[in-house]
Amino acid sequence: MRYLVLFFSLVSLLAIPAAAAQSGKADALVSVAPQEDGNWHVAYTFEEPQTALVFARSDNNYRSATWQLETEEARFGRVNDLDVIVFDDPAKEVSFSIVPVTSTLVADYTPFIPFGDGGLAIYEGQFALVPFESLEAVEEIEDGLPSVATEPLAMRIAISADTPIIVDGQPVEGNLQHEIAGDGTYIYLGDSEVEQFDSFTAILDASLPAWLGDRFAGDLQGIFAGLEALWGFELSEQATVFLASRGLTGKGMSNTGGALDNLLMMEVSGEALAEPDPNTLFYLQWFFAHEAVHLFQTDKDVTFASGEDAWIHEGAANTMAYNLIAAGLPDGGEKFLSSVYASAFEECVAALEAGPLETVGEREAFSANYACGDLIALATDGYLKRKTLYQFWDRLILNAVSMDDTEINRTLYFTTMQLLGATRAERTRIRDIVEEDLDDPREALTELLKTAGLNPQFDADGTLVKLDWPDYAAE
Known part of the structure; x- marks a missing residue:
């Protein structure tokens, strides 16, 4: 039996505490929109003036090279291995022009995931911010952000698009505002077909090879049905599944992904996908089954x-x-x-x-x-x-x-x-x-x-x- 040259990554992370927005009111709104030059415009508006802010997900330093600050009265950089915004005077607005990072990060979720059929999934958790009283307070952090009791701002993300927007398995036309809770989720923009099943909603990249794309929704049904039988219950909330294709170049098969609340996300690429191969299929099925197990493990909010x-x-x-x-x-x-x-x-x-x-x-x-x-x-x-x-x-x-x-x-x-x-x-x-x-x-x-x-x-x-x-x- 032949086995694949297989490269894979499973993301498992400590959850960011969810900031509760009382009566649906958010502490901040982040508006995200594409620009004509291919970059994206990211603009924050805060309910109260802010002095210092730390990006809740700062383990990787990609923002230093890809985020360009547009607000003159603010400073942006790395402090204590954290991405930090500091205002000269307390302020209620800040904006950036950013390069959409599509490369895989170490032990974190990919910021922007392109689909081969032209779609795009945006990870909203990358925009979450934690407030601090001063730059000095950030400099005093000794054991990383998880050691600090301060919670992230209660935040909503706003996106406008000409294509359908899909979040939490539901399509939205035109304009979306979505609460960023905990680790956040992925928001999909594009024209991929949305397939609805009892246990999950599937958004499968239309550019996937036909031998895989035509059968994988059915395979997912089998995975969820099997886990429901073994666990003895159905998920309390319908899951959402994204499968994006990065193309057929590269030796073997490479895939990365993870589980976010009730979302399963995976990216695949490599020459092993070009032709039907049982080993490729086994590993993809296992990958999704592994991530689906996490949904059952946490269904009771543990x-x-x-x-x-x-x-x-x-x-x-x-x-x-x-x-x-x-x-x-x-x-x-x-x-x-x-x-x-x-x-x-x-x-x-x-x-x-x-x-x-x-x-x-x-x-x-x-x-x-x-x-x-x-x-x-x-x-x-x-x-x-x-x-x-x-x-x-x-x-x-x-x-x-x-x-x-x-x-x-x-x-x-x-x-x-x-x-x-x-x-x-x-x-x-x-x-x-x-x-x-x-x-x-x-x-x-x-x-x-x-x-x-x-x-x-x-x-x-x-x-x-x-x-x-x-x-x-x-x-």
Whole structure:
């Protein structure tokens, strides 16, 4: 079986606190419109005069090269690795001319996503601002913006377009004003066909190769139906799915995307898309299934702990997605699962050789959260003899909802394991992988899988070739 040269990125981020606009009133309005030169005009109007403002999403410094300040009485630049606007005197307006950045950012959402058929998706979260009393207050930030208690301004975005505008799955003609809540969402401008289904609305790039574009809405129906059956409920809000094509150039296939509230967004490109290929299809199905799992994980308004604990939700999403896609393959997905878990095992070993799982973010080895977290999710399922991974997550979510802080973190994870019957020794095996510098990561992972009843089998070269994978659909 031939496997793809595959490059992918999944975005998983700490949610920005949602600023509540009382009685629908916003603290600020940002108007966004294209200019004749290809740039975009971004104009902010504030209800109250502002002194200093920090862009809520400043981890990347692309604005320094692409945002040109147009307001003479203001200054704009990087302070403490944050994008900052400072006014000479408190002011109620500021504007920019910006180059629409369409390149993929590190651990963040693409600001502007072009569709091959001429459409465009704009990420509204890039415009969110956090107010500060002074530049000095910004300079005193020591541990990044998430460490600051100040919330973003309650903000609305205004867009006008000659083409249909789609936001939250709904088409709008002409003019749109939309509240930017939490991480924000994508707003689509263009003429792509909007397909409505019971569980989701799909906007698929018309320039996708026909072999993929003609079938993918149906594939998405199968993914959502499968997850609804496994989770035992339907999403409380209809999801929106965007699939944009970046063209057929480049080796293999490249894709990036993520989940935002009830939105799934993905961009794909590469020569592997030119002709029908089952491996390409499997990976795209898995990618969307992974992101769709996040919608079910957060349907009860729980939040994820990112950073050190990202392995919790990313690992489970991987396990659930792989199992769902494999169940639809002729051989039960044996070759597919053997391949992906051989890679996951080696990737996890390599990451743990450099330090514990909780530190992979510091080393920018983010994909280890998916690989190691997947193996941990399988082990969790194996340790809980009377519960499936889905039932464990149901209880995990219920426990989070019952607390003042609805965040799913490792403390809650291990407490829930204990409540459902996992022994201290079983929990310790997982904790050691997450928190300890292991003398022999390969042996530790192997023992984790063995003690969880997964019966790992290796070939003569030490490559993982088989596990006793759970079949949730049959349970």
